[in-house]
Amino acid sequence: MSASPHNFAQRHLGPRPADVEQMLQKLGCESLEDLLAAVVPADIRLPRSLNLPEPCSEAEALAELRAIAHQNQILRSYLGQGYANCLTPPVIQRNILENPGWYTAYTPYQAEIAQGRLEALLNFQTMVSDLTGLEIANASLLDEATAAAEAMTLSLAVAKSKSQTYFVAHNCHPQTIAVVQTRAAALGIEVLVADLLQFDFQTPIFGLLLQYPATDGTIADYRSVIEQAHAQGAIATVACDLLALTLLTPPGEFGADIAVGNSQRFGVPLGYGGPHAAFFATKEAYKRQIPGRIVGVSKDAQGQPALRLALQTREQHIRRDKATSNICTAQVLLAVVAGFYAVYHGAEGLTAIARQVRRQTQILAEELQSLGFKIPQQPGFDTLIVEVEDPKVWQSRTEAAGFNLRCLSDRQLGISLDETTTDSDLLDLLTVFAQGRSLPAWEDLQAAVTDEVDPAFARQTPFLTHPVFQQYHSETELLRYIHRLQSRDLSLTTAMIPLGSCTMKLNATAEMLPISWPEFNQIHPFAPLSQTQGYQQLFQQLESWLAEITGFAAVSLQPNAGSQGEYAGLLVIQRYHQSRGEDHRQICLIPQSAHGTNPASAVMAGMKVVPIACDDRGNIDVSDLQQKAAQYADQLAALMVTYPSTHGVFEEAIAEICAIVHQQGGQVYLDGANLNAQVGLCQPAQFGADVCHLNLHKTFCIPHGGGGPGVGPIGVAAHLAPFLPSHPLVPEANADPQALGPIAAAPWGSASILPISWMYIRMMGAAGLTQASAIAILNANYIATRLAPYYPILYRGDRGFVAHECILDLRPLKRTAGIEVEDVAKRLMDYGFHAPTMSWPVLGTLMVEPTESESLAELDRFCEAMIGIYHEVDAIASGDLDPLDNPLKHAPHPADVLLQSDWNRAYSREQAAYPAPWTREHKFWPVVSRIDNAYGDRNLVCSCLPMSAYSDR
Numbered sequence: 001m002s003a004s005p006h007n008f009a010q011r012h013l014g015p016r017p018a019d020v021e022q023m024l025q026k027l028g029c030e031s032l033e034d035l036l037a038a039v040v041p042a043d044i045r046l047p048r049s050l051n052l053p054e055p056c057s058e059a060e061a062l063a064e065l066r067a068i069a070h071q072n073q074i075l076r077s078y079l080g081q082g083y084a085n086c087l088t089p090p091v092i093q094r095n096i097l098e099n100p101g102w103y104t105a106y107t108p109y110q111a112e113i114a115q116g117r118l119e120a121l122l123n124f125q126t127m128v129s130d131l132t133g134l135e136i137a138n139a140s141l142l143d144e145a146t147a148a149a150e151a152m153t154l155s156l157a158v159a160k161s162k163s164q165t166y167f168v169a170h171n172c173h174p175q176t177i178a179v180v181q182t183r184a185a186a187l188g189i190e191v192l193v194a195d196l197l198q199f200d201f202q203t204p205i206f207g208l209l210l211q212y213p214a215t216d217g218t219i220a221d222y223r224s225v226i227e228q229a230h231a232q233g234a235i236a237t238v239a240c241d242l243l244a245l246t247l248l249t250p251p252g253e254f255g256a257d258i259a260v261g262n263s264q265r266f267g268v269p270l271g272y273g274g275p276h277a278a279f280f281a282t283k284e285a286y287k288r289q290i291p292g293r294i295v296g297v298s299k300d301a302q303g304q305p306a307l308r309l310a311l312q313t314r315e316q317h318i319r320r321d322k323a324t325s326n327i328c329t330a331q332v333l334l335a336v337v338a339g340f341y342a343v344y345h346g347a348e349g350l351t352a353i354a355r356q357v358r359r360q361t362q363i364l365a366e367e368l369q370s371l372g373f374k375i376p377q378q379p380g381f382d383t384l385i386v387e388v389e390d391p392k393v394w395q396s397r398t399e400a401a402g403f404n405l406r407c408l409s410d411r412q413l414g415i416s417l418d419e420t421t422t423d424s425d426l427l428d429l430l431t432v433f434a435q436g437r438s439l440p441a442w443e444d445l446q447a448a449v450t451d452e453v454d455p456a457f458a459r460q461t462p463f464l465t466h467p468v469f470q471q472y473h474s475e476t477e478l479l480r481y482i483h484r485l486q487s488r489d490l491s492l493t494t495a496m497i498p499l500g501s502c503t504m505k506l507n508a509t510a511e512m513l514p515i516s517w518p519e520f521n522q523i524h525p526f527a528p529l530s531q532t533q534g535y536q537q538l539f540q541q542l543e544s545w546l547a548e549i550t551g552f553a554a555v556s557l558q559p560n561a562g563s564q565g566e567y568a569g570l571l572v573i574q575r576y577h578q579s580r581g582e583d584h585r586q587i588c589l590i591p592q593s594a595h596g597t598n599p600a601s602a603v604m605a606g607m608k609v610v611p612i613a614c615d616d617r618g619n620i621d622v623s624d625l626q627q628k629a630a631q632y633a634d635q636l637a638a639l640m641v642t643y644p645s646t647h648g649v650f651e652e653a654i655a656e657i658c659a660i661v662h663q664q665g666g667q668v669y670l671d672g673a674n675l676n677a678q679v680g681l682c683q684p685a686q687f688g689a690d691v692c693h694l695n696l697h698k699t700f701c702i703p704h705g706g707g708g709p710g711v712g713p714i715g716v717a718a719h720l721a722p723f724l725p726s727h728p729l730v731p732e733a734n735a736d737p738q739a740l741g742p743i744a745a746a747p748w749g750s751a752s753i754l755p756i757s758w759m760y761i762r763m764m765g766a767a768g769l770t771q772a773s774a775i776a777i778l779n780a781n782y783i784a785t786r787l788a789p790y791y792p793i794l795y796r797g798d799r800g801f802v803a804h805e806c807i808l809d810l811r812p813l814k815r816t817a818g819i820e821v822e823d824v825a826k827r828l829m830d831y832g833f834h835a836p837t838m839s840w841p842v843l844g845t846l847m848v849e850p851t852e853s854e855s856l857a858e859l860d861r862f863c864e865a866m867i868g869i870y871h872e873v874d875a876i877a878s879g880d881l882d883p884l885d886n887p888l889k890h891a892p893h894p895a896d897v898l899l900q901s902d903w904n905r906a907y908s909r910e911q912a913a914y915p916a917p918w919t920r921e922h923k924f925w926p927v928v929s930r931i932d933n934a935y936g937d938r939n940l941v942c943s944c945l946p947m948s949a950y951s952d953r
């Protein structure tokens with residue numbers, strides 16, 4: 001590697017060259033190559049280097065990407081369909097969206113060191129609950145369309161009706177209808193898309209989906225149809241617009257059981273389709289069926305209110321093949337932004353924005369009418385329809401003037417306004433429609449419209465009445481609130497987050513900069529392709545690089561998370577079998593050690609899961625696989641396998657495993673969450689996989705955002721390429737007639753964060769990426785070697801090494817000292833660390849993945865913390881510390897506990913607070929003590945507590 005000060009790889013990698021030598025020595029290896037030869041099976045090792053552009057510096061990569069970005073054109077897009085331009089308050093943009101204190105955090109499973117984002121998410125849930133008028137909201141889903149599909153499956157699970165038909169109103173957003181159809185087809189659900197006004201309820205249905213306001217802007221009274229649906233035992237879902245709900249009767253008040261939608265227009269940039277946080281709200285009665293994560297209030301060991309993920313063990317995909325949803329990574333960072341947008345504006349501010357948008361829409365309608373255009377119905381909120389002879393001609397006229405309008409039919413244009421629309425925008429647009437005629441004075445227009453919402457639809461109930469939505473309207477107050485919450489969370493800005501399988505590596509600042517460029521984030525997902533040439537080039541390059549890295553023929557960037565990649569990949573496999581007349585292939589083999597999303601995805605794809613045993617070394621039991629593959633040969637659809645295994649080992653038999661499945665006519669789906677150990681060393685396609693998803697938010701540097709966003713593209717072999725997901729509004733996504741329908745709302749998913757992965761690959765080049773894999777493996781083996789004398793390493797490969805992560809067996813601690821893995825996880829907080837992955841994939845263990853970005857000094861610090869804890873446990877075992885009154889059982893220790901005047905514990909305050917030397921220099925303070933999960937689940941509270949709950953703090 002070159003030693004130039006501008007070589008990016010040397011910034012991305014933690015250990016310095018001299019450290020690498022020292023670490024190799026500790027492992028007894030001559031060289032990195034020596035280590036790799038002992039870790040990666042020889043028969044799958046890539047004999048050449050990857051064919052990627054030469055690496056370049058941060059400045060060079062940014063310049064190259066800027067030139068690409070400049071090929072995108074930013075027009076005023078009034079295309080609607082669930083996406084509206086908005087103004088991200090700069091204080092939120094800089095201090096959340098662009099702030100590593102927020103974007104590098106992990107999913108808040110370790111709640112004591114995640115109180116900040118948990119509070120921000122509780123605000124989001126409260127906001128959604130208030131605006132929709134429903135009791136419980138989750139902390140986000142991936143997009144509006146998949147949220148609607150989740151609503152459909154929840155409806156099927158809970159409806160009294162035994163029908164298999166789902167009604168979808170024809171005036172829902174078109175991409176939503178298409179995603180629901182894809183989801184339904186796999187489950188054998190019949191979707192009836194029709195005009196609600198024509199529906200007579202003679203056909204039994206188990207649920208219905210309505211849009212409010214509808215995609216054409218109309219508002220209808222849904223009360224009676226929902227009553228009729230309920231009379232049949234069906235569940236009603238209303239897809240709605242949060243901004244409109246500041247003015248309109250919320251769905252919960254006219255009978256809806258579920259409300260879904262996109263919170264994007266609350267301060268989140270358009271980003272050519274994402275990422276944005278979808279919301280999902282429902283009645284208390286369905287709380288156990290809600291997909292995704294819910295933040296709930298509980299109490300800590302001191303009896304103080306404390307937040308954590310509610311019903312955690314019931315997180316859907318953990319139910320494996322009983323799950324009805326596979327959602328794991330969601331859109332936390334974007335939900336945080338939307339929640340803060342509501343905190344910043346409050347009810348009054350949001351209402352004022354909504355009134356302005358509504359008013360402008362009405363003015364536009366009035367004026368178009370006075371110009372002689374027909375407006376078939378009075379606009380309800382932000383969208384109007386104008387009838388024209390030739391919409392395409394009008395579209396190109398307005399495009400020339402800088403506007404994108406929607407073509408709704410061969411006689412209709414749709415215009416959807418937003419927070420950013422100014423009066424001069426309206427004049428510009430009207431000038432096009434006037435075609436040389438003069439316009440009336442602006443004042444006359446203002447006078448022509450009323451602010452009164454039709455009383456039949458006007459919202460009566462107050463919302464956002466909680467003080468949190470009233471206290472932070474000045475920038476100073478908001479800035480301090482943001483920082484207060486941030487300081488409660490442990491992110492990568494404080495310490496390594498060694499979560500096995502999650503790959504919490506560096507999210508370099510240079511990689512993050514481009515997501516704020518207007519050329520990437522100000523573009524509507526359905527803007528004409530002629531305006532998004534830069535994006536097209538970015539996609540094409542990124543796809544080709546990911547194809548080279550995995551060895552596959554084609555890549556789809558549409559899936560918004562790993563779980564969505566799994567689902568898409570399995571549907572692609574299914575379509576392939578169908579295309580060969582083998583519809584009966586519906587069995588999916590899944591090793592017992594698989595991540596919960598795997599069986600959940602298989603079930604969503606309509607497949608039947610057959611588990612495969614693992615042997616006592618953690619590998620797939622090849623004879624069990626052989627036997628099951630033969631037993632189900634006629635029905636075998638696929639094997640889902642993670643590689644290196646979830647046990648952190650490169651299984652020697654992987655090529656043989658793939659061959660067994662192929663022999664019986666099945667396809668191999670590879671869960672690529674662990675690709676970080678493979679890049680440049682081996683290619684999934686080459687050792688036998690047919691499909692593989694990649695987690696760009698793991699291996700390719702997109703930050704975790706505290707639980708999302710993510711991107712889970714899939715790579716496929718040539719024979720599967722025709723079946724990749726398509727999009728109803730953007731045929732270019734995949735125009736093959738055999739293509740799968742869309743599995744996400746936007747054609748290229750979360751397009752605006754793809755520049756992060758582009759930057760990473762561009763700057764690292766083939767040599768840097770391969771070096772990263774090697775260092776990731778070195779770092780994991782270094783930790784395994786240092787900690788093995790204290791904690792047994794559960795699984796190793798044939799030659800005694802692990803791959804890029806290792807499992808520490810903590811079960812002996814329970815026998816000797818009554819210490820649970822959770823006690824160790826909480827004690828790590830006192831040392832300033834986030835726990836590794838807890839009790840997965842093996843109960844009672846910790847799985848450590850350091851990644852290549854952590855330096856030797858940080859690895860040593862972590863090892864010292866783990867060794868320090870070992871000695872504490874030892875003191876309990878030997879009777880020097882009390883079995884219950886000890887620093888592990890009481891961990892973590894917030895300051896207010898340590899400073900109680902009547903400290904009477906059997907260990908000292910110093911030992912509690914400063915267990916390691918570095919904690920005196922810089923101490924990360926948890927703000928609550930151990931949280932009682934069970935209490936919160938018994939007393940479920942998922943929105944902001946009254947302030948009185950905190951009064952004695």
Ligand SMILES: *Cc1c(COP(=O)(O)O)cnc(C)c1O
Nearest residue numbers: 328329501561562563595673710
């Ligand atoms: C992270 C992970 C997934 C799920 O990915 P999401 O992006 O969270 O949906 C699936 N399998 C494995 C092994 C993982 O580590």
